[in-house]
Amino acid sequence: MGVWDKEQYVREGVPPFQDERRFTQVGKSVPKIDSPAKVRGEAIYTDDIVLPGMAYGRIKRCTEHAHAKIKKIDYSKALAHPGVLAVLIGDEAPKKWGMLPQTANETVLAVDKVRFNGEGVAAVAAVDEETAEIACDLIDVEYEPLPVLLDPFESMQRAGEIQIHEDAPGNILHEGEQVFGDVDKAFKECKYILEREFKTNMPQQGFLEPQAALANYDPQNGQLRLWSSSQIAHYLHRQISDVLEMPMNKIRVTVPTVGGGFGGKAEACVNEFVACLLSRKIGRPVKVTFDRSEVFYTNKGRHPCHMKMKIGLDADGYIQAVDFDNTLDKGAYAGWGIVVLFYSASMIHLPYKVPNARFRGRCVYTNKPSMGSMRGLGGVQPRFAMECMLDELAEMMGISPFELKMKNAVESGYTAVNNMYVPHTEYKRSLQKAVEKSGYLEKHGKLPFGKGIGLAGGYYITGTAYTLYMSYKPHTSVLLRVDTEGGVTLHCSAVDIGQGSNTVMAQMAAEALGVHFEDVHIQSHDTEVGTFDLGTFASRLTYATGIAIRDAAEKINGKLKEIAAGLLGCRADHLAIKDRKIYSIYEAERKSMEWEKVVEIAVNTTGSLAAMGHFSPPRRRGFDLTSGKRAQGANIGHSPTFGFSCQIFEVDVDLETGKIKVTRVTESGDMGTMINPMAADGQVEGSIVYNLGACLYEDQFFDKDGIHLNPNFQDYKMPTIMDMPEMDINTLTDSYDPTAPFGAKETGEGAVQPTFPAIVNAIYDAIGIRFTEVPITPEKVLKALKEKKKGK
């Protein structure tokens, strides 16, 4: 099943008992544990659940305006309609919510005014979906249109006249500056200086399963259950508690199978609140499932960025300074805004050594659906700018972009000027491998006009250092239970959104306990059955759960070894557990017992075994290493460790139509140990096609009044199977981060980072035009080709 090269994990000359890398469960391409149910159509997603007496909720949306005062809501006709059970309006739940408690400013339904096209203004519960839809049409809302601000610069400029939020003067959510070293002085000493402006688009996650939530409030005991398609059971739990003003221990959040997230479900969503509020109102279960247009109105996609970047190199090509200015289009509400702002700031510090850096940025409100956390949050936009500029700088120097990147690439043990610490990296080897496999050096600059090859690198965090609200608790806790009935059960509320965390957790638990992965039962996706986990975002799960699992397993192993030591007549610390056997590392032949037997004896003498394990990330402070000064927001971007990658794209440009065909992608990534190489490859392949779409096809359009023009899959164009390039994935199979659990780092978001710039650099190589805006549509290409011909 798949490819598993056992040899790659075995180090020559290291005795097996001392080799922490000689894995039996980790590093295996086992099929995902949930895929048999999925291929049979038996996996239960939220919308598949029907409860007795269940009602259906639907949200009445403002589809006619993008910014308007609500003068009056008349829902009497809706309420009188047969089959309608309740109507909910914004005033009934005025408490503001948001991913960051400091900037929470979204209400469940609009109160007093709507700030984007498609915002919810009322909600209905009815006996069936059709009645709910009819009832929404029966609600009359009177609006007074307000001027619409769609461009962040116009929004700042006209803030005196139109303010989107009362408490946000200047229409700015947040403005920030970070200075490390002496940027101006450094530039003065640079030989090569390049300054460019870049602009990115407004893609949306495009997960295939629209959001769905089912709430069941029990009026007898005041308990609320919520099933929802969410990536963040915990943050959702917290925010439901906050908005409904109920203690968290009266609420249980369960996440059924999730049909993709990509960050789009990493925020609480209006349907979740509405389902809960309506259920509490009518004492019946209520389900609210979005249709596709509602997914687009909710948005929470990637922030469009207007970026100015300046990079200076010394005569030898070493980066001396980076100056970065970023204006982010926030859309209507704060959400993840400040986090994204400062993530984008942190992205200039890696994967190259930058001794002096300055960031200025602002997150600006506009009357668009809110942006949120989309795969590769905060990284994709600055990576686009930086990697394209390094390509151009290499050209200025007359060297290969590969050479320039190798020269500046970070190494293990590097501490960036903002105090970000890189315990381990194989970035240089990723660059080398991709270059070698693709024949980049032989092709770059040498292909016929219209054909091109482009290189770009990137990195991403492996989890964050801080929670989004002030707290010192561990970010992940697991409970491992071992008994003679259930075998091994791992409890953790972490959510698998398709990437395979349940499978990876089972493999890691099996490895840590010395059993086989199919012996491990996973109890996840539930805040009551599972122990605490912060959520599925920031590429954090493998690392965080891995450490917690190892921690818990060591405690269980300790108990089992004590018992086995007595039975085998040897020291407990001489025992190892692997492949369902406990054996002496010195006398494996003579002193060994079946693991199951030892468990039986342990349970018979002291009862079932259970142990908790925890993970708390190192909390490095963001300050200027040169001056020792704290920099605001500079804690954001720190991570226990980082994944790295390089992608090389080859494109064919149709010179007459401007159409770009990506023909081939060669990738090499450093994600440490691949716990499940097949699943890891799947992340990389998925990432490439994902951002290929955002680079060439995808965008959301609005007319001058802010009306969403393409809230559907017909005109929001995601790549089809026909658009898939040939992909050669060469993830390093021998990378191992000694500080990471089982040596494993992230991949789910790192692999989207190099895609934009690799494509853009390839287009430059093909036609000699450097694009600074995405998406690069055929129309833009043709226009640029014409202008080039005219000699502009």
Add this chain to the structure above:
Amino acid sequence: MKQLIALDINDQIYEVPVDPWDLLSDVIRKKVRLTGTKKGCEQGDCGACTVLINGQAVLSCLTLAIACQGKKITTIEGLAEQDGRLHPIQQSFVDYGAVQCGFCTSGMILSSKALLDSNPKPGREEIKRALSGNLCRCTGYKKIIEAVEVASETMSKEGVK
């Protein structure tokens, strides 16, 4: 207005009361309670609701249930063997990592089945064309193509239909 119609789904006859305006996707999901058929866009753009009617892949979100009387409907639940053993296409999707979130999977597998039933040894381009109406946002499609290629081999070796 409701009338009782007989639908042949996965070789079983279901008698269901439907209105003329009921869509096949809703009837399959809500009345017959086979929820493996998914609704991703309800506008025929994503392919998640694909079912087979008389062996051909169609979109159940744009099909009236009432028009399906007398036709053979196959949903994802109808593919595995009676004893629960997976169909070779299902098995290869599992084995070759062609499944991530699973939301497109039912439609992907059914489109693949329609292809392999009419063209047992398709080339790569033929596979792509046959699956071009099924969007997948997770996998990047590569492993899906591999899985269909493997299934094609297994099926012709074992003579599976």
Add this chain to the structure above:
Amino acid sequence: MFLNHFEYFAPQAAKDALDLCDRLGAKAKILAGGTDLLNLMKDKLLKPEYLIDINNVDEFKGIFYEPGKGAVIGAATKISEIERSEIIREKYFALHQAAGELGSVQVRNMATIGGNICNASPAAETPTPLVALGAKVVISSLSGDREMPLEEFILGNGETALAEGEILTKFLLPEPISGSVSRYGYIGLRDAMEIDAVNLAVNLALGEDGRIIKQLKLVMGSVFPRPLVSEEAPEILIGKEFSAELAEEAARAASSESKPISDIRASAEYRREIVAVLSRRLLQEAFSAAQGEV
């Protein structure tokens, strides 16, 4: 996304279908493939009180070819059947190509050629090649059949010449004249599931010498409310010996005749540009293929 409430009829015979259509008039809609109609109904842009499902009427289906006379295609014939038809591929290649590019496999298995025409979307795939191939439509009602050229049938975006009580039942494709070749092409963003920014079809015939253009029809889609037949391209090319320069001139002429609009799929300027490129490419392609025919 629910459909409005309607009464459903599924006649088995053409006469019954025409009878229903006559009786129910404007309150009824014909349900063929449903891929366009049901979407319009979901969006509440159409709320018919009756649907007449013509999928069970055998007389409205099928592809029939008679050498020397041409082909008759039933309006309720599925696009996938046209795509797979050997005779369509051999004689009416542009239609074969267009059928293969329409939507996805699923859509092609559902959609019908009559539906694609009656929906009268300016971006539709099949009107362009059908007009280029000189197709006529047969419109039936209780009072009998009438025929008209397809280019007169489509009046504008969503508008056709169908009167109350009438059903589009057949397409008549004339036998291609000797030495003729047809080609279809389109430009969209992606390589599948595209709503074309521009599509185009040419039908070109060479004289016996294999160089002089005897006949030419060039039809543009998605650049006008209905399929637009170039008047200038034939004037430039017919009676002349084919050359790259003339093809370029004809392509430019077609481009200047096109009257596209700007929308989120493409700007008018880009569409005009693409008309020229596609015209030139298809003319060249058709010419080369026609040379092989002679």
